[in-house]
Each structure stands twice: as C-alpha cells, then as structure tokens.
Amino acid sequence: MISRQLAGVFAHLDEAENAGIARLCEWLAIPSISTDPAYRVECKRAAQWAADHLRASGLSVEVLPTGQPEGAGHPIVTATSAGDAAYKGPHVLFYGHYDVQPVDPVELWESPPFEPVIREAPAGAGARGGAGVGGGGGGAGRRIVARGAVDDKGQVMTFLESLRAWRQVSGSVAGGVRFTVMLEGEEESGSVNLERFVRAHRGLLKDCDVCVISDTNMLGRGRPAITYGVRGLAYTEVTLHGPNQDLHSGLWGGRTLNPNAELVKVLSELWDKELRVTIPGFYDQVRPLTEAERAAWAGLSTDSAGALRQIGLPPEADRGEAGFSAVEREWGRPTAEINGIYGGYTGAGAKTVIPSHATAKVSFRLVADQSPALVRDAFFEWLRARTPPGFRWEFQDHGTGPGVTVPTDSVHLRVARAALLAATGKEPALIKSGGSIPVAGLLKAELGIDTVFMGFGLDDDRVHSPNEKFEIECYRTGVRAHAALIDALRSL
Amino acid sequence: MISRQLAGVFAHLDEAENAGIARLCEWLAIPSISTDPAYRVECKRAAQWAADHLRASGLSVEVLPTGQPEGAGHPIVTATSAGDAAYKGPHVLFYGHYDVQPVDPVELWESPPFEPVIREAPAGAGARGGAGVGGGGGGAGRRIVARGAVDDKGQVMTFLESLRAWRQVSGSVAGGVRFTVMLEGEEESGSVNLERFVRAHRGLLKDCDVCVISDTNMLGRGRPAITYGVRGLAYTEVTLHGPNQDLHSGLWGGRTLNPNAELVKVLSELWDKELRVTIPGFYDQVRPLTEAERAAWAGLSTDSAGALRQIGLPPEADRGEAGFSAVEREWGRPTAEINGIYGGYTGAGAKTVIPSHATAKVSFRLVADQSPALVRDAFFEWLRARTPPGFRWEFQDHGTGPGVTVPTDSVHLRVARAALLAATGKEPALIKSGGSIPVAGLLKAELGIDTVFMGFGLDDDRVHSPNEKFEIECYRTGVRAHAALIDALRSL
Numbered sequence: 001m002i003s004r005q006l007a008g009v010f011a012h013l014d015e016a017e018n019a020g021i022a023r024l025c026e027w028l029a030i031p032s033i034s035t036d037p038a039y040r041v042e043c044k045r046a047a048q049w050a051a052d053h054l055r056a057s058g059l060s061v062e063v064l065p066t067g068q069p070e071g072a073g074h075p076i077v078t079a080t081s082a083g084d085a086a087y088k089g090p091h092v093l094f095y096g097h098y099d100v101q102p103v104d105p106v107e108l109w110e111s112p113p114f115e116p117v118i119r120e121a122p123a124g125a126g127a128r129g130g131a132g133v134g135g136g137g138g139g140a141g142r143r144i145v146a147r148g149a150v151d152d153k154g155q156v157m158t159f160l161e162s163l164r165a166w167r168q169v170s171g172s173v174a175g176g177v178r179f180t181v182m183l184e185g186e187e188e189s190g191s192v193n194l195e196r197f198v199r200a201h202r203g204l205l206k207d208c209d210v211c212v213i214s215d216t217n218m219l220g221r222g223r224p225a226i227t228y229g230v231r232g233l234a235y236t237e238v239t240l241h242g243p244n245q246d247l248h249s250g251l252w253g254g255r256t257l258n259p260n261a262e263l264v265k266v267l268s269e270l271w272d273k274e275l276r277v278t279i280p281g282f283y284d285q286v287r288p289l290t291e292a293e294r295a296a297w298a299g300l301s302t303d304s305a306g307a308l309r310q311i312g313l314p315p316e317a318d319r320g321e322a323g324f325s326a327v328e329r330e331w332g333r334p335t336a337e338i339n340g341i342y343g344g345y346t347g348a349g350a351k352t353v354i355p356s357h358a359t360a361k362v363s364f365r366l367v368a369d370q371s372p373a374l375v376r377d378a379f380f381e382w383l384r385a386r387t388p389p390g391f392r393w394e395f396q397d398h399g400t401g402p403g404v405t406v407p408t409d410s411v412h413l414r415v416a417r418a419a420l421l422a423a424t425g426k427e428p429a430l431i432k433s434g435g436s437i438p439v440a441g442l443l444k445a446e447l448g449i450d451t452v453f454m455g456f457g458l459d460d461d462r463v464h465s466p467n468e469k470f471e472i473e474c475y476r477t478g479v480r481a482h483a484a485l486i487d488a489l490r491s492l
Numbered sequence: 493m494i495s496r497q498l499a500g501v502f503a504h505l506d507e508a509e510n511a512g513i514a515r516l517c518e519w520l521a522i523p524s525i526s527t528d529p530a531y532r533v534e535c536k537r538a539a540q541w542a543a544d545h546l547r548a549s550g551l552s553v554e555v556l557p558t559g560q561p562e563g564a565g566h567p568i569v570t571a572t573s574a575g576d577a578a579y580k581g582p583h584v585l586f587y588g589h590y591d592v593q594p595v596d597p598v599e600l601w602e603s604p605p606f607e608p609v610i611r612e613a614p615a616g617a618g619a620r621g622g623a624g625v626g627g628g629g630g631g632a633g634r635r636i637v638a639r640g641a642v643d644d645k646g647q648v649m650t651f652l653e654s655l656r657a658w659r660q661v662s663g664s665v666a667g668g669v670r671f672t673v674m675l676e677g678e679e680e681s682g683s684v685n686l687e688r689f690v691r692a693h694r695g696l697l698k699d700c701d702v703c704v705i706s707d708t709n710m711l712g713r714g715r716p717a718i719t720y721g722v723r724g725l726a727y728t729e730v731t732l733h734g735p736n737q738d739l740h741s742g743l744w745g746g747r748t749l750n751p752n753a754e755l756v757k758v759l760s761e762l763w764d765k766e767l768r769v770t771i772p773g774f775y776d777q778v779r780p781l782t783e784a785e786r787a788a789w790a791g792l793s794t795d796s797a798g799a800l801r802q803i804g805l806p807p808e809a810d811r812g813e814a815g816f817s818a819v820e821r822e823w824g825r826p827t828a829e830i831n832g833i834y835g836g837y838t839g840a841g842a843k844t845v846i847p848s849h850a851t852a853k854v855s856f857r858l859v860a861d862q863s864p865a866l867v868r869d870a871f872f873e874w875l876r877a878r879t880p881p882g883f884r885w886e887f888q889d890h891g892t893g894p895g896v897t898v899p900t901d902s903v904h905l906r907v908a909r910a911a912l913l914a915a916t917g918k919e920p921a922l923i924k925s926g927g928s929i930p931v932a933g934l935l936k937a938e939l940g941i942d943t944v945f946m947g948f949g950l951d952d953d954r955v956h957s958p959n960e961k962f963e964i965e966c967y968r969t970g971v972r973a974h975a976a977l978i979d980a981l982r983s984l
Binding site for chain 1: 761805
C-alpha cells in the first residue's frame with residue numbers, strides 16, 4: 001500500500017532513470033581523489049557539480065571551505081530545504097561524500113576508472129546470488145562501472161534523484177520535508193577537517209534530529225537492509241628507523257639488525273595463535289555480543305563459503321578471531337590489519353640492500369564502545385616497548401573514528417523500514433557492517449543524534465578496488481527507497 | 493728490500509701518477525651502466541677503452557661478444573701476455589669489470605656521477621680512521637669521485653697502469669709475466685652471460701693457474717689486506733597470494749586472512765631468538781670457524797662500534813647470530829636478509845585495503861661450503877610448509893653464487909703477501925669479506941682454480957651509492973701492489 005503521490009513519484013523515477021544514470025556518469029567522470037593533492041581542482045569540481053544538482057532541485061546550497069588555513073581542505077557542500085509549514089516530521093540530516101579512493105592498480109581496470117560505462121553482467125557471474133555475507137536474491141545485473149560508482153557518488157545520487165523527482169512531481173522542495181544535506185570531500189582521506197567543520201557550523205546542524213547515510217550494503221541482491229551499526233577505525237602509519245643510510249647487505253648482513261626484518265618480527269606479534277589482538281587492553285571496552293544478536297545474525301542465512309568463493313578462496317580460508325562466526329567477526333568484533341607494508345628495494349630484480357627504514361600502514365576496525373584514540377595510543381605504546389636496540393619509531397595518525405551502534409526500535413528506524421518495504425515490497429533485514437563511517441560517531445558526539453544507515457551496495461561491488469560497480473537494480477532500489485522515505489516522513 | 497727493477501717501476505709510477513689518474517677519469521666518464529639498455533653503446537665504448545689501454549701495453553687484445561643470440565650481452569675484453577721464455581711462475585688470470593651500477597638517487601650526488609672530479613677530503617671526515625670493520629690508519633685523503641671510481645674501474649686501473657709501467661721500464665710486455673686478462677661488462681647486472689662465456693672460451697682460460705681480482709677492500713686506511721674468502725649469495729623473491737582481488741578492510745577485516753599479515757608472520761619465523769636462521773639444515777654445510785681463525789680476526793683490532801657510529805647507530809646495535817663477534821658474523825657466518833618487502837597500499841595517506849598478495853625479496857649470504865641452490869630450495873620448501881589455508885606461494889630465483897674460501901698457505905697467496913709488503917712496507921692482513929664475488933666460485937667450478945682477492949677499497953667508499961670515491965692513496969697502493977706482484981711473480 002503506497003500513497004498516490006508516491007506512486008506518481010515512482011512513475012516519474014522510472015521514466016527519468018536513464019537521464020538520472022547519465023547525470024551520475026557525468027559526476028563519476030570527475031576524478032575527485034581526495035587523498036592525492038594532484039586532484040585538488042577535480043575535488044572542487046565534483047563538489048560544485050553536486051551543488052548544482054541540489055540547487056536545481058530547489059534547495060538552498062552553499063559550497064563551504066574547510067581546513068586550516070581556510071580552504072586547505074576540500075570543500076563541503078551544504079544544502080537545506082525548509083520543509084512545508086505543515087511538516088511535522090524530524091529534521092533530517094543527509095550525509096554523503098563526493099570524494100573517491102585512488103585507482104591503483106590502474107592496470108587491473110577493464111575500462112578507465114573515470115570513464116563510466118554501463119556493462120551487462122558478466123556471463124555466469126553472481127548466478128548463485130549475492131556474494132559477501134548475504135546470499136540469495138537474484139543474479140547479477142547490468143551495472144555502472146567507475147571509481148565511485150557505489151562509494152559513494154552512486155549512492156548519494158539515489159538521494160539526489162529522489163529530491164529531484166519529488167520536486168518535479170509535488171512542486172515542493174524535497175516533497176516538503178525538512179532536510180539539511182552535507183556532502184563531504186574527505187571521507188576517503190580520513191575526514192580530517194570534518195569535526196572542526198561540524199563545530200564551526202553548529203548553527204546549521206543543531207536542529208537536526210537524525211542523520212541518514214547511504215554508504216552501506218544490502219544483505220544481498222534483492223535483500224534490502226538497514227544497517228544499525230558500523231565499526232570504528234584507527235588508521236596509523238609506523239616507520240621503523242635503523243641505520244642512517246641504506247647498507248650493502250653483503251658487508252653488513254649479520255653485523256646489525258635489518259629494519260625490514262625487525263618490523264616484520266614486531267608486527268607478527270600483533271596477533272596471538274587464536275588471532276586475537278595482543279595489545280594490552282584492546283578488548284577492554286568491547287561491547288559483548290548478546291545472545292539475541294548472535295541468534296538473529298545466524299538466522300540471516302549468510303553464506304561465508306560463497307563469499308570466499310567469490311574472492312577465489314576455499315572454505316578453509318574462513319579464518320579470524322577464534323570463537324566467532326565470519327558474520328560476528330565482521331559486524332561485532334574488532335580487528336587489526338596491515339593495509340600496506342614497504343621497505344628496501346621493491347623494483348624489478350635484485351638489489352642487495354639493507355634499508356635504513358621500513359614502514360607499515362596498520363589500521364584497527366573497532367566496535368562499540370572502543371575509543372579509537374585509546375587504541376591508537378596503546379598501539380604506539382606497544383610498538384615503543386618493542387623498539388630494537390638503537391632503532392626508533394616514527395608514528396603517524398591517518399585518522400580515527402568511533403564505531404556506532406544505534407537502537408533498532410527508534411521512530412527513525414521504523415520510518416526507514418517502512419520506506420524500504422514500500423520501495424521493494426520486502427521487509428528489510430537489520431544488519432551491521434564491518435566498514436567504518438566515522439561521521440556517525442562524530443554526529444553522535446557533537447550533536448547527540450543517531451544515524452540510520454540505508455545503503456544499496458552489494459558485497460561484490462569492488463569498493464576501493466579496480467572495476468568498482470553499482471548495479472542498476474541497486475541504484476533503482478536506492479532511488480525508490482529515498483523517495484519512499486520522503487513519503488513516510490511527510491506522513492508522520 | 494725490493495729489487496732494483498721494481499724500484500725503477502715505482503719511480504716511474506710516481507712520475508706517471510697524474511697521467512694515470514687522468515686516464516682513469518677518461519674511462520670513468522663513460523657511463524657504462526650495464527643493467528640499463530639505454531647505456532648499451534656506452535658499455536661497448538668502455539670495453540673498447542680498456543682494450544686500447546691493454547693494447548698500448550703490448551698485450552694481444554680481443555673484444556668478444558657475449559649472450560644469445562651472440563652480441564645480446566655486453567662484450568668481454570680479453571688480453572694475453574705470453575710471458576718471457578724464462579718465466580717460471582704461474583699463469584695468472586686477472587679478472588675485473590668495466591660496468592658500473594646505476595646512479596640513482598642522482599639528486600644526492602654532489603657532482604655529476606660521470607664527470608669525475610678530484611676532491612680534497614671533507615673537513616673532519618675520517619679523522620678517526622677507516623669506517624667499517626677496520627679502524628686505524630691515517631685520515632681520509634684526496635679522492636676521485638665518480639660512479640665506478642672504486643667499483644671497479646679504479647681498481648682495474650691500478651692493474652692496467654702497473655702493466656703499462658712495467659712495459660715502459662723493462663721493455664717486456666707485463667714485465668715478462670704470463671697473464672690472461674678478462675674484463676667483464678655485466679658484473680653489476682648478475683654476470684648472466686659469464687658462465688657460458690667461460691665454457692665457450694675454455695681454450696683461452698684452461699692453462700690459468702690462479703685468478704687475481706681487485707674488487708675488495710683493505711682493512712682500513714693504510715692497512716693493506718688480502719681477502720681469502722667471500723660469501724656466497726642466494727637471492728629470491730617470494731610472493732604470497734591470497735584472495736584474487738584487493739579487499740575492503742572494513743568489509744573483510746577479521747573474516748579472512750590478510751596476505752600482508754601472513755607474510756609478516758611467516759618471515760618472522762625465519763630467525764630464532766638467538767638470530768639463527770631456522771630453516772632446517774641451513775647450517776649443515778657451514779665450515780666451522782677454527783680457533784686459529786677467530787684468534788687471528790680478533791687480533792685485527794677491528795672497530796665494530798666505530799663502524800656502527802658511521803651509520804648512525806649506537807654500540808648496542810651490534811646484533812646478530814649469538815655467539816659470534818661482528819667480524820665473525822660478516823666474514824664467517826651465513827645470514828638471511830629481507831632486502832625488500834611490499835604489499836598493499838604504499839602511497840601517501842590512508843587506504844583501507846586488504847591486498848590480494850604481498851611480496852618479499854629475501855637473500856641469503858652463504859659461507860663455504862654451503863650450496864646456494866640447496867639453501868634456496870630449502871627456503872622455498874620451508875615457506876611451502878607454512879602456507880596459510882587457501883593461500884599459495886610464487887617463487888622467483890634472482891641468482892645464486894657459492895661462497896669461496898681459499899687456502900692461506902698457497903704459493904699464490906704468499907706471492908701476493910710479499911707484493912703488498914713490498915708496495916706498502918706493511919705486512920698485509922688476512923681478511924675475509926661479507927660481500928659476494930660470484931665469478932670466483934664460477935672459476936673454481938669450471939677451471940678448478942683459486943682466486944686471490946687483492947683489493948684497495950675502503951669501507952666508506954660508498955660503493956653502489958651516490959658520491960662513490962676512490963682515495964688517491966688507495967689508488968697508489970693498488971698500482972704499486974700490482975707492480976710488486978709482477979716483480980714477485982718474475983722472481984719465482
């Protein structure tokens with residue numbers, strides 16, 4: 001049962017789908033890689049592009065500088081719709097990001113990452129349904145392939161196009177719902193300027209009641225879901241410095257310690273045999289899984305073996321912290337990962353060198369109620385206690401954000417569930433995600449508001465990897481879900 | 493007590509020193525970087541230059557192609573002196589190389605690497621004497637700065653100039669000594685064509701009794717030495733493959749194993765707490781150090797703390813296999829080194845990736861009588877036994893060469909010691925080197941001959957690094973030593 005007006009919006013969206021996808025491709029063509037200073041101007045262009053789209057839907061838009069000195073960071077796009085006089089629902093903050101990950105290794109892309117293409121599903125792909133934790137659902141479908149297709153431009157676009165459709169059909173900006181939109185340009189590079197921005201623009205944000213973010217996945221193809229928790233993150237880079245110059249490994253091998261080998265030895269101690277992280281106190285603040293939660297997750301019929309098969313691994317690669325299932329480890333347990341490591345000669349062939357230093361990028365995915373800053377500091381302390389004689393550490397913090405778990409019985413979550421039901425005809429699953437959306441923790445801390453994660457990605461979308469894609473069916477689900485959310489908010 | 497004729501040669505060498513250095517600078521100006529195809533013609537020019545020098549001293553010279561197809565490799569210069577009818581000494585093979593290492597990082601050179609300059613010693617440099625294992629001796633002196641200054645054009649030049657001087661003073665080619673000279677152009681790129689060349693030209697080489705190589709160091713400034721052993725080398729590259737694609741560390745962290753972490757854990761087991769290599773059988777073929785050898789090395793008053801200070805490390809960084817001194821570890825014990833390691837994201841900033849694979853370049857310095865092939869195979873087997881579930885290894889062999897230790901009581905070594913005594917007035921030390929000179933092992937295997945390493949470098953010559961230098965005093969010692977060697981050979 002959906003309202004007549006929503007039915008009209010759905011019809012409009014069906015007609016406008018190709019045009020909407022074409023607009024998305026235009027946005028995707030802008031290489032807004034936030035972590036690389038070479039793409040500074042492109043980030044600004046991508047922000048401007050989103051601002052223009054929002055403005056065309058009637059919202060009041062600003063593109064605001066960030067950073068210190070002002071403008072050192074990538075801009076944040078803000079937009080507001082005042083809401084109809086009759087609107088009684090919550091003031092909704094929509095957060096998304098227009099920046100994207102780097103594209104390397106670029107040689108593995110089947111088409112240039114910033115030349116979006118619509119591609120048919122590869123033959124045989126996804127025939128067994130969704131990869132990742134969620135199985136079931138239909139087969140893989142047509143998709144948009146480009147960097148940012150699903151993370152996060154494509155998902156933001158589902159919201160933008162719903163605003164556009166409601167304006168066209170109802171004549172009211174955002175269908176009369178009171179929105180504040182905030183699109184960030186540094187999510188993929190640690191959101192380093194976001195906290196300061198939120199504090200500086202408290203006036204704009206202080207009346208918001210709830211945040212909606214579309215930057216997560218469904219449970220699988222055709223299995224809509226609401227994510228009620230995400231993990232936190234503490235991302236560090238550590239360099240072990242030894243001799244003040246590279247050494248000849250013949251003349252020096254055996255005479256003194258090798259930074260490559262010492263880094264390897266120290267990092268190998270980060271996990272015990274049960275794959276638990278060994279940093280003292282690491283698990284002290286972890287909120288234990290409840291029996292109800294474990295039972296509910298077990299009932300989602302997720303398919304760990306199927307997900308491993310999709311990435312070329314056999315069932316025995318289902319390995320992680322002892323005593324927990326794959327889903328529990330991803331959604332409810334913290335982990336430590338070496339995201340990058342490098343030291344010495346890494347070119348082709350042989351060079352007999354002992355390097356002066358070696359580096360690792362080590363990050364921690366955290367769950368409620370772990371403090372990322374405490375974990376980061378404890379890690380640095382743990383390393384310090386393992387300094388090889390005469391060597392020294394250099395530490396860098398590439399950003400932290402707390403994990404978030406929101407109540408599953410709030411009015412906001414109920415509205416979102418109703419919207420997904422209206423959009424898809426299916427009751428959405430309640431799931432968590434192992435990824436991190438630090439802004440949710442920040443908004444909780446700064447504004448006291450919870451976040452509803454209503455996402456439309458799939459586990460096999462190759463987020464952060466070559467050939468990132470967003471399936472058209474998922475895009476459609478997203479656009480309809482946001483349109484239905486607006487309808488549900490109007491009805492409160 | 494030196495012969496009248498040698499005294500005459502010394503006098504001639506003194507007069508001709510500046511001219512000899514000017515000739516060396518001419519040779520150094522030819523950028524004969526063998527590993528880089530862009531310098532192919534320059535390598536040929538450098539070979540031709542050496543051929544002309546040898547021809548001017550009266551030897552019969554050829555510049556012979558190498559490689560398959562013929563000429564694919566860089567040429568080898570051969571030259572022979574038949575020896576006087578009265579000559580009763582050994583047929584000596586002199587081996588050297590005219591190719592040089594690449595110059596990167598070129599921005600660290602204080603003068604262009606192929607524009608040789610004579611420079612005064614930097615103020616304060618080397619005031620404490622030699623770096624490296626050898627302390628003592630005088631302060632740093634005037635030096636020739638250029639790529640190849642000491643490795644190996646400068647050292648080869650000390651031999652070439654001694655031939656020239658003997659011809660001028662005595663009228664006989666090479667003072668009447670029977671020599672075969674072999675100058676290679678691929679030493680710095682793995683000597684990939686040398687073994688085939690030696691086999692194909694067995695007729696030229698089969699009568700040689702002993703090889704002399706000048707490509708090692710003295711014990712320190714003013715401390716002449718003969719190197720009676722070098723370590724062998726087995727250089728490998730190993731890649732651990734996990735998932736068939738890079739993964740998002742949020743969505744996958746904790747769900748499966750991470751190739752970076754698994755590589756780190758496996759490699760950390762390569763050494764035990766005593767810094768002994770843990771590969772089964774690794775030490776089985778190691779020739780134990782004799783008490784006499786250990787006593788002799790201890791008596792050389794090497795300065796490990798001083799050498800560490802030169803590379804910015806405190807005395808407590810004197811760490812290696814338990815139970816052995818720094819000198820013993822470099823000269824007489826094998827070692828395993830991680831020369832390079834890389835996996836995942838290695839650019840600036842943060843990327844939350846679990847990589848599909850991770851790679852390490854691992855090499856072993858070996859001592860007599862270890863077989864490099866056995867060690868390489870045992871390492872690969874050891875890795876195979878540590879394959880994480882569902883993962884696989886990829887192995888590459890970047891070359892092997894056996895270690896060499898020659899008898900210290902041979903007639904050849906006695907002649908060389910006498911020559912160094914005559915040249916410097918000092919009894920040379922008997923030392924070993926931790927570096928590798930694979931040609932010595934090749935000549936032993938193919939021709940059954942030993943090698944006398946009579947080298948004139950210093951530990952701080954910056955071999956393979958920017959601002960490579962050869963001190964004039966070392967050059968002078970080399971020229972006189974080779975001249976005295978010819979005199980000693982004539983007297984047999």
